Amino acid sequence: ETFKRILAHKGVVGVIIVNFDGIPIRSSFADSSLTVQYCALIQQLAHKSRSAIRDLDAGNDLTFLRIRSKKNEIMVAPDKDYLLVVVQEPCDQP
């Protein structure tokens, strides 16, 4: 139900749940290849980010990752065993 609630937000294009092997568990994308691509790339990115944070401070940990791009924003929440990825497109507000 969390999944659905997030998906109901404005501008949200897709939500993906990925396990830490980069395998999609649940995706709202219809295109499976896109899902796979997201999973593979975001998982690596999240892993790298987390290691960077941990290298800087061993007691620290990555909680949330927002990647703002020209076209959309990708939000990543890495949990213990899962990654939650939300892709949001810009809303056409002034």
Add this chain to the structure above:
Amino acid sequence: ETPKQAEPAEASTPAPATPAPVTTLQTPKSARDDAKSVASARSGKSQPRSGRSVGSGGNKSQRSDKSPKKSPSKKKAAAVHTPATPASQAEPSPEGCVPIFLPEPTQKIVGLAVPEGEEPPQSPMHFVPKQVIMDDIQNRAAVSEFKEHLKTLNEIETEDILLVADPDWKYGANFLMVVTEEARAEMLAEHTGEEEKEEEHVVLGYVPPQPRDWIPQGSDREIREASVSNSRPQFRLTYQRRRRDFGAPVSLADRNVVDAAPSKLVKNQFIDVQALEDANRSTTDIPITEKDQDVQVAPSSDSAAVQTFWGNPKNAFTQYEARQLSQAEREAQLELPELIEAGRRTAPLFEQSLQQNEIMNCFYDDYTNLGGDGILFSKTDNTFKEFQTFTDLEHSREKAVSHIAWHPTLKGIVAVSTRERYDFDGMVDHSAKIVLKTSVIVVWSFADPIQPQLFLEAPEDVLCFEFCPSDPNIIVGGCINGQIVLWDLSQHMDRLKSTKAKGRSKKVSNMLTEFVKTDSIPTIRYAAASSIELGHQAPVTDIMWVPDHFEIQKVTGYALEAKELKNVQIISCATDETIYIWDLRSAKSNNPVFKREEDRCPMGVPDTFWHLHLKWKPFLSVNLFKSEPGGNHNPVKVSMKEMQGDRSVLTKEDPEGKDPTSTNRGDFTMPGGPKPTKQRMLQKVSTFLYVGTEDGELVYVDWMPQKDQDTGKSQTPKPVFYSTMHDSSIKHLSRSSFDRSLVLCVGGWLWTLWKEGVNSGPILYSQKSPKPLTGGCWSPTRPSVFFITRADGSVEVWDLLDKTHEPVLVQNISANALTYCTVWNISHKRQLLIVGDTQGTAHAHKVPFTLHTPMAGEAPSIEAYYKREIQRRAFVMGRWDYREHEKIELEAKAKREAGIAPAVELTPEERLLKMQKKYEAYLAEEMTFLRELGLKDDDDEPLPAVE
């Protein structure tokens, strides 16, 4: 003994320090000896003491090559005599020398004495002539020290005696007399050698030793003797030991030597080494003066690092297929509590950021909407830059530029017309002069700013002219005498094109210039002029081509679709209160025969329009009646909404093409039009014209004639409205190329901006300018910008988006009043503004970048601005109405107060009440009246009250 050969005597042999007495016999020898010593000194080896080994073979061989023949015998004699010389001194004097004591008086006599205070001579050698000594012996006899050596002296054959000073009394006397030849040579060699050594450095050059053949001189024998060779068979010895003695145990023990000493047996086994006793000193006395000791210091520790290249190990893998979970697995995973927990934990984060994004659009880029201005906004870039100036001394000087037009297709070709600067009276005064002068339109090219390309001859001064948009070879012009003139440039088009090419590449022009430059600039006569009687009766002030997509129908003035898409109709206006519409084709069909009869056109003018010449007449006239009596409007400028090249009207009309009403109307107009069956009515075409008049009025009029109810004649309706905003003649009237309903009107001391459909007044007008305005034009690229020329030679640039109360730029361009301006967009980057002044000069200026490059979102914003202005206009109208109302009310109030009108205004309720009261009063009155008549009983009265 080295096999050293005597070096050949050098040319640079320094002379010996001592003066060598000249003896024919001895000189070569001494000289040779000198040379030898020099050579030996140079080679760094001391000369062998030949004196000590007198008569040895080595010595002989040494000088075998050069020695004089006499010397051997001399040597022998010397050898015989010298041993006889007594040597009682402490040290034996050298061979061939005799120690001799010479006291000071003797030294004086011989010439050896050193004068007091003088340095003793460096060299101990003293040559004393033999004769002097002999004389001394004779003079002093026994006293002479030389007496005892008389015998020896007599032996000496040389003319002088060598005396060597011996200050140390080494040989027992203070002088050494050299008596033999050998000793003499040696002495000299010894001392001069020392001297020569000092001069060693002076010797110049290095002579490399020449390899010479080996000359055996005995050393080979020594070598042979030194070498060891087998001279006998080698011995062979065999040592043996018994087998059992090998490895047998051996017992060794110390034994006292002293004990064993007596025993003979033991004695044999000892070798007694006696300590070597030095007679002079005991070994223990020798002090250790030197000690060999080595110390080596090495660092106790050393650190070294070595880095070897070692590739970063990387895990490499290739995944061909994405891992996927099966449906069941996925379901199972989704059920996991960890996942649900993770979702619960992260959801707020997502929601927070999602909400943030919703609240503020992070993807909104402010920079894209910032606009392009300011980036290139520098002071230098902000003004007009003079590009070129065109003036023709013959034709355009002292005349005012009346019109400037760009060639519609060829870039860089501009035509300039000029007029006399006189007013009407002046023209009358100077008429004779004017008539003699030819009036021309000068066609210039940017490729050649000095020489005009063409002259277009006109019957009179041309006030306005226009290139035909569809056929740029045709130019129509309006003359000051009211004639409309046509030119056909088709024959000279090549020239214009070639000059253009010339401007681009000189190569082409080289060929062309021979033709072009030699002949004078061609003057093109007008192809046709309109009929004097039937045309305008006053100077033609404005002329324009009717856009090619429609044509105006004869008589009725309806706009019809033009199939050919050619500009054939012309609208002209003159100050004779009329606007005429002309058609190029009109006479063509009518007078074909007439054309034949006519003379061929003079001066090689193309006969394209010759049939029109002097017969051309307008087919429609638009009159400008004033609403109130007092004459008509006098048009000077005219502007229509339809634009050349804008076909939108056609496309808009398309769906309505089969509209019954339009066809009906088409039928209706059929008799009038030449070929109306095929032509469509274009109802969207606005048939209204804005006309600027000589009195500064702006008239909005429909050109379509209407039937007058009274007379039945069809004539132009009265103008829809007119307004007198300008205080002097309209100088410019044009529509914005972005919004055709926007009209810029320049005249007098101000400009006004009108919007079609808003008739109450201009949507914008400027304050009164300090100088009269003489012309203007819209920027072709920026909807908010237009240019205004002033009578003081300045150009104002207005940017309505920037400032509306004052121009953004005022730049002086000419010292004279400007008369006309036009802007041409040469390319995306360049825009030229051409202004003409009263001196007949056309100034071309580059429009600054900021003024011709449209800003981002300029069009919508200016549109919004105009909309606001229109609203404001509407509001003003409303206020006018309100004020009007208010005024009426005020008047009424005033009347009321004066007692004429009812004092109080009643509300409807009050009025109703009042009426009811009136009615009741009436009823009561009627009742009493009836009662009086007795027609009504009181019984009928409602009695309860009485009761």
